[in-house]
Amino acid sequence: MNDSYYKNFGVAIYCRIYDVQKMADSKWLEESFNVLHKYLKINKVYLETHRDMIVPEKEHVQKIKTFFECKGIKTSGGVAFVASEGRLSRTFCYSNPEERQKVKEIMQFTAQLFDEIILDDYYFTSCRCELCIKAKGNMSWTDFRLKQLEEAAKTLIIEPARSVNPNVNLIIKYPNWYEHYQYMGYNLDVESKMFDMIYTGTETRDPEYTQQHLQQYQSYEIMRYLDNVKPGKNGGGWIDPYARRYLDRWGEQILLTLFDKPKEVTLFCYGSLLESIKQKDGSEKLTSVLASVAGNVFEEADVFLEYLGNPIGVSSYKPYNSSGEDFLHNFIGMLGVPIDLTPEFPRNSNTVFLAESAKFDKDVVDKIRNHLIEGKTIIVTSGLFKALQGKGIEDIIEVECTDKKALVKEFMRFMDVYSSDMEIIIPQIKYATNDAWEIVTAL
Ligand SMILES: [Zn+2]
Numbered sequence: 001m002n003d004s005y006y007k008n009f010g011v012a013i014y015c016r017i018y019d020v021q022k023m024a025d026s027k028w029l030e031e032s033f034n035v036l037h038k039y040l041k042i043n044k045v046y047l048e049t050h051r052d053m054i055v056p057e058k059e060h061v062q063k064i065k066t067f068f069e070c071k072g073i074k075t076s077g078g079v080a081f082v083a084s085e086g087r088l089s090r091t092f093c094y095s096n097p098e099e100r101q102k103v104k105e106i107m108q109f110t111a112q113l114f115d116e117i118i119l120d121d122y123y124f125t126s127c128r129c130e131l132c133i134k135a136k137g138n139m140s141w142t143d144f145r146l147k148q149l150e151e152a153a154k155t156l157i158i159e160p161a162r163s164v165n166p167n168v169n170l171i172i173k174y175p176n177w178y179e180h181y182q183y184m185g186y187n188l189d190v191e192s193k194m195f196d197m198i199y200t201g202t203e204t205r206d207p208e209y210t211q212q213h214l215q216q217y218q219s220y221e222i223m224r225y226l227d228n229v230k231p232g233k234n235g236g237g238w239i240d241p242y243a244r245r246y247l248d249r250w251g252e253q254i255l256l257t258l259f260d261k262p263k264e265v266t267l268f269c270y271g272s273l274l275e276s277i278k279q280k281d282g283s284e285k286l287t288s289v290l291a292s293v294a295g296n297v298f299e300e301a302d303v304f305l306e307y308l309g310n311p312i313g314v315s316s317y318k319p320y321n322s323s324g325e326d327f328l329h330n331f332i333g334m335l336g337v338p339i340d341l342t343p344e345f346p347r348n349s350n351t352v353f354l355a356e357s358a359k360f361d362k363d364v365v366d367k368i369r370n371h372l373i374e375g376k377t378i379i380v381t382s383g384l385f386k387a388l389q390g391k392g393i394e395d396i397i398e399v400e401c402t403d404k405k406a407l408v409k410e411f412m413r414f415m416d417v418y419s420s421d422m423e424i425i426i427p428q429i430k431y432a433t434n435d436a437w438e439i440v441t442a443l
Pocket residue numbers: 093094095096127128129130131132133
């Protein structure tokens with residue numbers, strides 16, 4: 001066994017364009033690599049060839065490639081299709097002929113240099129320029145963007161890359177906001193089939209002090225979801241060290257990603273893993289607390305991962321391009337109920353959990369009925385039930401999700417009373433005595 005690498009997974013480091021530029025300084029490259037390599041067994045680096053309209057010199061990238069390859073580290077390309085990154089980043093406009101040409105050129109440039117290219121999770125558009133408004137016509141922004149980016153993926157990304165490198169392995173990375181992909185034109189259904197591989201953003205960061213409030217469990221659950229989208233072709237999980245209050249959150253994100261048994265874990269990014277301490281003579285000494293923590297997690301997980309079986313959980317169906325009761329699956333995961341999210345209705349599962357997002361399948365009522373007739377169990381949320389009222393669900397059971405709400409903190413099950421620390425708002429469900437019954441009663 002080659003002890004230069006971990007046994008159960010590969011580790012990749014993503015180098016942003018700013019890292020790639022800095023690598024022109026060969027002394028810095030050598031020193032920074034030695035710091036990271038002291039703690040991490042590295043299989044691959046992704047070298048970025050575009051971000052913020054910056055493209056590196058070809059010869060410069062080739063020099064860096066040689067540096068890493070001489071150390072037994074594979075090099076792949078990375079592309080961030082962001083025109084200007086910031087708090088509200090400017091994405092590319094795929095209606096603008098000049099920007100479309102730029103996308104094509106970036107892909108051809110990158111495919112000349114690498115046999116594998118990953119798209120950082122900027123392959124979406126939020127453009128609302130006049131060209132886009134005109135091209136959209138009467139379509140919704142969601143429908144327009146889905147259609148536009150599907151076409152751009154084919155004609156501006158995949159075909160140009162293949163025209164210069166027919167065997168290039170093209171990977172599309174999906175971000176952590178899986179309920180909202182479609183609004184920005186990220187088509188998990190069509191694009192996952194067009195690209196050779198997909199990749200998963202498992203960066204959940206702080207669950208409270210962030211805008212997204214992503215639950216920790218998502219670092220594992222989204223891996224399972226994308227495994228189910230393209231079985232065997234989910235390239236790995238991608239973590240960054242940002243927006244955390246504690247160092248533990250960084251290690252936890254890595255470990256939760258590893259519980260999925262991924263092929264690879266990517267750490268984003270090279271420069272963000274490093275810190276520098278100014279010395280008396282004015283020079284900078286590089287160090288890395290983040291690499292040391294990540295290295296510890298990798299070492300530990302590598303000891304037991306091969307003994308884990310295949311992950312199981314309550315099957316939860318979320319159709320492609322759907323949303324509703326967003327990210328609820330992860331809150332349930334945090335309660336200790338494992339969830340296995342899937343884009344197809346899991347007919348073979350005995351129990352299926354459905355959140356409101358299932359309403360995007362126009363046949364979902366029939367699927368629920370058939371599952372129940374087969375003697376299996378369906379769990380639906382009040383949100384889904386409400387959405388399906390008047391659409392055939394009443395043919396299965398005459399229950400009504402009313403607009404009345406109750407503020408409760410005590411719950412009863414067979415005369416045993418349990419209390420919550422906080423009051424919870426619940427919707428009131430009207431049912432007919434003995435036609436349905438409560439399992440837990442709010443007092
Ligand atoms: Zn536009």
